[in-house]
Amino acid sequence: MKILFVVLLTMFSIGLWSQETTTGRQKHFNTFKNHLAIQGYDPVAYFTEGKAVKGSGNFRAEVKGIIYHFSSETNRDLFEKNTSKYEPQYGGWCAYAMGDDGDKVAINPETFKIVSGKLYLFYNKGGENTKLYWNENQDELLKNANTNWKKIIG
Numbered sequence: 001m002k003i004l005f006v007v008l009l010t011m012f013s014i015g016l017w018s019q020e021t022t023t024g025r026q027k028h029f030n031t032f033k034n035h036l037a038i039q040g041y042d043p044v045a046y047f048t049e050g051k052a053v054k055g056s057g058n059f060r061a062e063v064k065g066i067i068y069h070f071s072s073e074t075n076r077d078l079f080e081k082n083t084s085k086y087e088p089q090y091g092g093w094c095a096y097a098m099g100d101d102g103d104k105v106a107i108n109p110e111t112f113k114i115v116s117g118k119l120y121l122f123y124n125k126g127g128e129n130t131k132l133y134w135n136e137n138q139d140e141l142l143k144n145a146n147t148n149w150k151k152i153i154g
């Protein structure tokens with residue numbers, strides 16, 4: 001009986017932890033409406049096609065409360081096999097802003113860079129393309145962004 005109680009308590013605790021993780025991700029991720037990441041763009045296409053491609057609600061996946069759209073079933077399947085490879089860094093917020101001062105700044109999904117197999121997105125509006133600033137000092141900004149993001153997500 002004691003063992004059953006411990007097992008049930010452990011399962012309940014894991015369930016609560018998972019719920020907090022989902023809520024935390026939703027809180028910290030840059031999502032459009034209804035927890036949609038990257039404004040509906042296909043995260044796999046950045047890697048496979050080298051460009052931003054709008055996804056479709058017909059091909060979707062959810063990772064701990066964050067929804068992704070894909071341009072094809074193949075891309076969705078690739079994503080589901082290795083979500084950590086394809087999810088954008090810093091919750092989909094502007095990588096430059098995260099590295100510069102730790103701010104969560106909106107992005108233009110068509111302005112991106114893949115560095116060491118990771119997807120970074122950038123603000124680009126009204127003639128201000130932060131990817132250009134990132135390129136000038138990528139190593140330091142990347143280090144700072146990683147530190148700042150860890151502080152944000154705890």
